[in-house]
Amino acid sequence: MLNQLIHFDQEVFLAINQGLSNPFFDWLLPILRNPYTWAPLYLFLIIFFIKHYGKMGILIVAFTLANFGISDALSSHLIKKNVKRIRPCNDLVFKNEVNIRVRCGSGFSFTSSHATNHFAMAFFWIALFRRRWKHALWLGITWASVISFSQIYVGVHYPIDILCGAILGILIGTGVGYLFKRFFPDVLQNDNLTETSATT
Numbered sequence: 001m002l003n004q005l006i007h008f009d010q011e012v013f014l015a016i017n018q019g020l021s022n023p024f025f026d027w028l029l030p031i032l033r034n035p036y037t038w039a040p041l042y043l044f045l046i047i048f049f050i051k052h053y054g055k056m057g058i059l060i061v062a063f064t065l066a067n068f069g070i071s072d073a074l075s076s077h078l079i080k081k082n083v084k085r086i087r088p089c090n091d092l093v094f095k096n097e098v099n100i101r102v103r104c105g106s107g108f109s110f111t112s113s114h115a116t117n118h119f120a121m122a123f124f125w126i127a128l129f130r131r132r133w134k135h136a137l138w139l140g141i142t143w144a145s146v147i148s149f150s151q152i153y154v155g156v157h158y159p160i161d162i163l164c165g166a167i168l169g170i171l172i173g174t175g176v177g178y179l180f181k182r183f184f185p186d187v188l189q190n191d192n193l194t195e196t197s198a199t200t
Contacts (some may be wrong), residue, residue: 112151
């Protein structure tokens with residue numbers, strides 16, 4: 001059963017990594033999975049949260065960082081170091097079939113920390129803002145999915161690494177969002193919090 005699952009995982013990987021190969025994806029997807037690409041977005045969100053929610057915005061930023069720390073610790077340090085699945089681009093038997101489009105790296109493959117971390121951040125923000133901003137749900141899912149899909153296309157992760165990382169990230173982000181709203185239920189209730197915070 002396990003061997004069949006691994007074989008299926010490799011077949012889906014090749015269908016994406018090889019079957020979808022094209023010059024546009026070769027250029028775009030390595031950029032999208034690069035953390036530095038999204039640095040301006042993170043800076044914008046930090047400024048927006050603090051400007052829009054005042055002192056409570058700092059709390060949102062702090063929870064975002066804690067959420068990221070939890071997801072990265074679980075994926076990179078707990079799961080990867082115990083499962084020890086070799087990346088497709090490092091597998092001595094399989095890597096000759098892989099189109100390697102970025103530096104492979106020496107870390108393990110399961111679960112994908114890119115998927116875990118970005119889905120955790122996306123679903124934390126979705127938990128906080130989806131009732132206020134109707135586009136938060138699909139924007140967050142699309143953002144995390146594109147980054148995660150890119151990891152398969154560039155050759156550094158199998159689909160199951162991505163799927164399980166995404167599920168883990170969704171659970172973490174939703175859980176942290178639930179805790180935030182439970183302990184700070186009034187933070188997102190109205191936009192007048194900025195003015196309230198500024199006068200206290």
